[in-house]
Amino acid sequence: MSSQYEYHKSLKWQPEDMLSGITLKQLITSSDARLLGIKGMLLAMIMLGIGGAMAMTMRVELMQPGIQYIESKPFINAVTIHGLIMVLAFSVPFATSALYFILPQTLGLKKMEMSWAAHMSFLSLLIGGVLLFISRPDFTWSFYAPLSLRVATDMIWMAHIAIILVGISEFLGGFPLIATARAWKKKSGGKWSDMPLSGWSALTGGLFLVLSAPALSVVGVYMLTDYLELTALFDPARGGDALTFLFMSWFYGHPAVYLPLVPLVGVLYHMLPRLLGRNLWSHKSGVYAFTLMFVVGFGVWVHHFQPNFTIHSWVNFFFQFMTMLIIVPSSLHVFNWVATLWQGPISPEARVSIPFKFVCGAIFMIIVGGVNGYINGNIAVDTSFIHNTYWLPAHFHAMFLGFIGMMAMAVFYFLFPYMTGRRFNQGLANLHFWIWLPGIFAQVMLMFWLGMNYFPRWVVDYLPLPEWVTGQFWLSIAGFANGIGFVIFVINVVISVRNGEKFEGDPWEFPDTSSSSSATSPKPAE
Amino acid sequence: MNNALGYMGEQNMLFAIMLIMGFVGIIALFFALFTPTRWQVPYSVEIIFAAVIAIVTFGGALVSQKTVNEYWADVPNMDELSKISGKVTIDQGADKFDKVVSAYLFQWGFIFINPDGSATRNALSVKPGERVLVHVLSNDVIHGFQIPVVGLTTEVDPKAVRSTWFKAPKKPGKYLIQCMDYCGIGHHQMKAWLVVDDGSDDDDEKQGAQG
Numbered sequence: 001m002s003s004q005y006e007y008h009k010s011l012k013w014q015p016e017d018m019l020s021g022i023t024l025k026q027l028i029t030s031s032d033a034r035l036l037g038i039k040g041m042l043l044a045m046i047m048l049g050i051g052g053a054m055a056m057t058m059r060v061e062l063m064q065p066g067i068q069y070i071e072s073k074p075f076i077n078a079v080t081i082h083g084l085i086m087v088l089a090f091s092v093p094f095a096t097s098a099l100y101f102i103l104p105q106t107l108g109l110k111k112m113e114m115s116w117a118a119h120m121s122f123l124s125l126l127i128g129g130v131l132l133f134i135s136r137p138d139f140t141w142s143f144y145a146p147l148s149l150r151v152a153t154d155m156i157w158m159a160h161i162a163i164i165l166v167g168i169s170e171f172l173g174g175f176p177l178i179a180t181a182r183a184w185k186k187k188s189g190g191k192w193s194d195m196p197l198s199g200w201s202a203l204t205g206g207l208f209l210v211l212s213a214p215a216l217s218v219v220g221v222y223m224l225t226d227y228l229e230l231t232a233l234f235d236p237a238r239g240g241d242a243l244t245f246l247f248m249s250w251f252y253g254h255p256a257v258y259l260p261l262v263p264l265v266g267v268l269y270h271m272l273p274r275l276l277g278r279n280l281w282s283h284k285s286g287v288y289a290f291t292l293m294f295v296v297g298f299g300v301w302v303h304h305f306q307p308n309f310t311i312h313s314w315v316n317f318f319f320q321f322m323t324m325l326i327i328v329p330s331s332l333h334v335f336n337w338v339a340t341l342w343q344g345p346i347s348p349e350a351r352v353s354i355p356f357k358f359v360c361g362a363i364f365m366i367i368v369g370g371v372n373g374y375i376n377g378n379i380a381v382d383t384s385f386i387h388n389t390y391w392l393p394a395h396f397h398a399m400f401l402g403f404i405g406m407m408a409m410a411v412f413y414f415l416f417p418y419m420t421g422r423r424f425n426q427g428l429a430n431l432h433f434w435i436w437l438p439g440i441f442a443q444v445m446l447m448f449w450l451g452m453n454y455f456p457r458w459v460v461d462y463l464p465l466p467e468w469v470t471g472q473f474w475l476s477i478a479g480f481a482n483g484i485g486f487v488i489f490v491i492n493v494v495i496s497v498r499n500g501e502k503f504e505g506d507p508w509e510f511p512d513t514s515s516s517s518s519a520t521s522p523k524p525a526e
Numbered sequence: 527m528n529n530a531l532g533y534m535g536e537q538n539m540l541f542a543i544m545l546i547m548g549f550v551g552i553i554a555l556f557f558a559l560f561t562p563t564r565w566q567v568p569y570s571v572e573i574i575f576a577a578v579i580a581i582v583t584f585g586g587a588l589v590s591q592k593t594v595n596e597y598w599a600d601v602p603n604m605d606e607l608s609k610i611s612g613k614v615t616i617d618q619g620a621d622k623f624d625k626v627v628s629a630y631l632f633q634w635g636f637i638f639i640n641p642d643g644s645a646t647r648n649a650l651s652v653k654p655g656e657r658v659l660v661h662v663l664s665n666d667v668i669h670g671f672q673i674p675v676v677g678l679t680t681e682v683d684p685k686a687v688r689s690t691w692f693k694a695p696k697k698p699g700k701y702l703i704q705c706m707d708y709c710g711i712g713h714h715q716m717k718a719w720l721v722v723d724d725g726s727d728d729d730d731e732k733q734g735a736q737g
Contacts, residue, residue: 324583342558454674
């Protein structure tokens with residue numbers, strides 16, 4: 001693939017008003033990959049709003065030590081809904097839906113294969129989400145047994161069923177990606193290594209989904225049967241073992257972090273050449289990175305808990321080493337992006353475009369969040385201050401909010417003209433970006449700082465130690481800022497869908513400026 | 527950050543490597559975005575880059591493993607302990623430590639069984655600089671056992687015994703012990719105090735230092 005840029009140009013991406021004149025029934029039943037993508041992304045964005053509202057609730061309560069506004073039980077409800085929604089109902093569906101949207105066109109195919117599975121996946125997730133809200137679980141997003149079997153309200157079995165349904169949803173959601181990648185192979189007859197990188201992300205991301213999600217469903221089934229007292233696999237009081245739960249659920253739980261990451265990395269590989277108007281630095285490097293990430297990503301899940309005393313130390317060393325090794329493929333991706341940005345001029349038009357800004361912000365945050373994986377992976381440091389202090393939320397908020405959240409926004413702004421045929425409001429989008437970049441960075445840094453001061457996770461109340469009080473106060477401020485940024489985004493979308501300027505031609509194709517190497521970043525034009 | 531496990535030096539080294547990697551990445555990104563010079567990165571750079579990362583990560587894992595092995599060297603055999611789970615006698619491993627206690631974690635608090643058989647609730651009393659071995663047990667759900675001042679975090683599953691040790695701070699005072707794993711809606715109340723007592727009667731001065 002020596003000329004990805006020419007290839008993308010030949011695809012003729014045009015703004016298209018896909019949404020006006022479409023009925024809800026058409027949106028829900030259509031098997032057009034782009035409509036499937038829009039459907040999934042819209043649901044994910046609604047979920048992001050709900051999860052964000054939960055985060056705001058938590059931040060209001062945590063602003064000061066002591067219990068001011070809500071008690072522990074509703075607070076933990078909010079924590080649980082926030083975590084489950086953000087991981088299972090925002091990140092993963094958004095990433096896969098975004099890939100559904102661009103995949104057939106980038107692979108030069110007419111349609112997505114096995115789109116029925118995407119329909120079932122959406123439906124399953126929707127039912128699971130509703131059940132989850134009704135059951136109001138309070139067992140955190142990692143739902144550790146035996147706690148999750150005992151904290152029952154009467155409706156907690158619904159949460160167990162919701163977990164099963166989410167597992168089914170993700171399992172089914174992977175098939176269209178794999179099948180479409182295979183369809184490319186069949187149609188083009190080329191080598192696998194020549195497949196565009198969005199195809200590679202579909203292949204490895206789809207395999208991640210299909211191979212890991214069944215573990216989540218199985219855990220859900222056993223939690224349900226344990227709760228109904230048919231089995232006792234996870235309940236130590238009745239002869240089960242909590243470690244069984246930990247090994248089983250994290251077998252899903254670690255690959256789960258790659259489920260949103262890999263598709264969005266693929267979309268990023270698609271966006272960069274189009275925005276910059278030139279090729280990626282290296283296609284092969286991306287292929288190696290995807291493959292290595294897939295191979296290593298399945299061998300690290302034990303680092304999520306401390307099984308020190310029941311497994312042999314060389315097993316611990318193996319997982320520690322694999323955890324450290326995952327840095328290699330991740331940093332190969334980042335290397336490729338930075339080298340792509342570096343190898344040629346960046347046109348002023350690209351520089352002021354909103355998706356480009358969000359992409360750069362996402363790359364910045366994945367560096368910030370990624371390098372501390374080097375510390376987190378070490379068992380010695382983990383047993384000192386990392387395990388379940390705020391250091392851990394800092395790491396995964398840098399990745400989930402910093403990379404996946406920023407990339408989700410980049411993708412949404414990028415695809416907005418193709419969905420609506422209109423431009424979004426540039427000024428509001430700029431405001432959104434300039435709130436989010438410092439807001440997310442400050443939030444993550446404050447969380448790291450609190451983690452180094454041993455602030456525990458999942459608490460509604462905390463001791464009034466000076467560093468804890470200061471950290472939590474400013475963390476709340478940063479959190480509110482990010483919330484305001486999201487509200488601005490929603491306002492922008494609502495306004496622009498109705499009143500945005502209609503236009504022709506590819507909005508992200510900028511004139512070639514290879515002669516002038518402008519370094520200064522001009523002010524946004526609008 | 528205090529750390530009484532004795533690997534502060536190595537931990538600082540890992541931290542320094544992490545910071546260097548982060549700064550190199552961010553500076554490269556800024557150069558790529560904002561400097562006029564354009565650079566077609568040769569492929570050899572990436573090979574060197576990947577090799578350096580691989581070596582650094584493998585080295586970090588080795589350093590960590592060495593520290594962990596040294597830390598566990600004096601702790602009694604874990605296999606033996608887990609076989610008799612729930613029935614740990616408090617003198618197991620006593621020969622290599624100054625004090626051996628058992629800690630029972632429950633929803634939501636700590637009970638410490640001292641060598642003389644007495645039990646204290648939510649308070650563990652030790653002498654300054656003492657090497658203390660703790661057999662940590664949970665009787666209901668997964669709990670965590672963390673003493674910030676000595677940099678110790680242990681996760682404990684029900685039915686398993688987790689033996690862990692720390693070196694008590696030299697300065698007398700009252701230090702925080704807290705639960706680290708979500709264990710129900712009373713999780714935020716699950717705290718205890720590590721009371722470092724040098725034997726003097728002057729109780730008023732002990733309120734000063736907190737974790």
